[in-house]
Amino acid sequence: MKLLRHVSFIGNKFTGIVSTSYQFGICDYSTSKQSSPAEYCVDMVRTHDYENFLCTLLLPNECRTSAFAIRAFNIEVARVQDSVSEVTIGQMRMKFWEDTLEKIYQNDVPKHPVAMELYRAVKRHKLSKRYLKRLISVRANHLITSTYPNIEAMESYAENSVSSVLYLMLECSGLQNVHADHAASHLGKAQGITNLIRSIPHNAQHRVIPLPQDVLVKHSVSQEMVVRGSREKPLRDVIFDVACRARQHLDKARSLSSDVPKSAHVIFLPAITIDSYLEKLQQSDFDVFDGSLQQRNNFLPISLLWNKLRLKY
Incomplete structure (x- = not known):
């Protein structure tokens, strides 16, 4: 305390x-x-x-x-x-x-x-x-x-916009480690993709759809369905596919933890926030417009502190 x-x-x-x-x-x-x-x-x-x-x-x-x-x-x-x-x-x-x-x-x-x-x-x-x-x-x-032709384009955006921040954090800590860089790359992709999912309700109001076009086509989801806030199964299937890719990157980053220097683990604490959102998204059956997903996690500060003390991410 x-x-x-x-x-x-x-x-x-x-x-x-x-x-x-x-x-x-x-x-x-x-x-x-x-x-x-x-x-x-x-x-x-x-x-x-x-x-x-x-x-x-x-x-x-x-x-x-x-x-x-x-x-x-x-x-x-x-x-x-x-x-x-x-x-x-x-x-x-x-x-x-x-x-x-x-x-x-x-x-x-x-x-x-x-x-x-x-x-x-x-x-x-x-x-x-x-x-x-x-x-x-x-x-x-x-x-x-601001469109993504495929999920690989989303990954590229996430790598440049989020992983780059983590690379800079590692430099601030004086860490030069290939395993830490590898984990940062995957964690940044996980966080970047998750951020794009989280932004859908806001961006849809401005008719911006941050979802890969090939996945939308795969499930026969039109951009208009996203704009009007559809909560039907086809859009939830799109979100499921994209969230699975974020989860894969998160799991990969965590699988490298034994090789990542312990001093870098605190830099990767955003993994806790990603995991928390993806869990809530799954509980809502991948309905990205579920109001509960917009609520702040009041237990997050304690969870972050606990994982810092445990040297976990």
């Missing part, structure tokens, strides 16, 4: 919300003195990615702040698509982050709290630029087309 209170204290410490103004992703941070760049990043992750916020809180002190910077950067580029109505504007915002990343590696950092914190992380841990670039490029491509 002492550790649980400590986690709660950390989470409550950074509750200040920064008032910012944006233009093409540029934050006028000079007008806001309510929090430091580090606190800004923590609050962004807490607000927009709560489950990964809990997982990141449990990382060792030496890499926690950098991990929040990486996740905040990932959120910034991921939110571009939802925050614009025109592809051109989205591309301009992506260009801002592309230029910002170049400047970070040239020691010329814009006065944006996320950029400032990411610069500190890059310098402290010598983070690989290619993984950060992937986080931008995969979302930039998504602005043009």
Whole structure:
């Protein structure tokens, strides 16, 4: 319970919300003195990615702040698509982050709290630029087309958008291990595919269908069925097929645990959140529009802490 209170204290410490103004992703941070760049990043992750916020809180002190910077950067580029109505504007915002990343590696950092914190992380841990670039490029491509011709395309998106974050986390921890990289690849694919399943109710409202076209065709499910929130068996069969692929990647990542350094296990705690959602999805008979799937798991903090203590993921 002492550790649980400590986690709660950390989470409550950074509750200040920064008032910012944006233009093409540029934050006028000079007008806001309510929090430091580090606190800004923590609050962004807490607000927009709560489950990964809990997982990141449990990382060792030496890499926690950098991990929040990486996740905040990932959120910034991921939110571009939802925050614009025109592809051109989205591309301009992506260009801002592309230029910002170049400047970070040239020691010329814009006065944006996320950029400032990411610069500190890059310098402290010598983070690989290619993984950060992937986080931008995969979302930039998504602005043009957000459809997946097959489940392999979903896996590729998940690898670039989620596994890349885990690779950067491993670098923050100073871990260079082929088994850890292998597990990160599979876990990222599992989480990325699960995230796409979870996003269906929200995306359907905007007539965006993040499901593989070949699986939709296989079960004779039209995009209109998804848009109107069908709870019929054909769509549930589609969700079952996609969820099975996420489960396969999760199981593979866990099967590698004996070869993964123990210090990396805490980085892979998102496996607990994936498993929790997939279990609930199965209990709902793969009805992705079941309201219970949108409810927060109040036992998740305890489960994450327990698995950290057990060195399990």
